[in-house]
Amino acid sequence: MAIQVLIPTPLQKFTNNQASLSVEAANVDELLQALEAHFPGILDRLCDENGKLRRFLNVYVNSEDIRFLDHQNTALVAGDEVSIVPAVAGG
Secondary structure, rough: OOEEEEEHHHHHHHHHOOEEEEOOOOOOOHHHHHHHHOOHHHHHHHHHOOEEEOOOEEEEEEOOOOHOOOHHHOOOOOEEEEEEEEEOOOO
């Protein structure tokens, strides 16, 4: 069983308009690499030149913010749901 990844609307142009994907990965970093392998170019939108998630993106594993877990090393198991959520600003 794979990890379910929820793709936000602005990034769906990189995933052939798919809002949800299934990916095999042991942690968030592997998940990012798997997304890039299937959808070349998406990693540049998710990570900076050092391979770290961009500041304006929030990533959740089963509703838990990975910043409070183990960041990109956060372990994943079959059946997990990963949400990629662009930060929203306004006033």
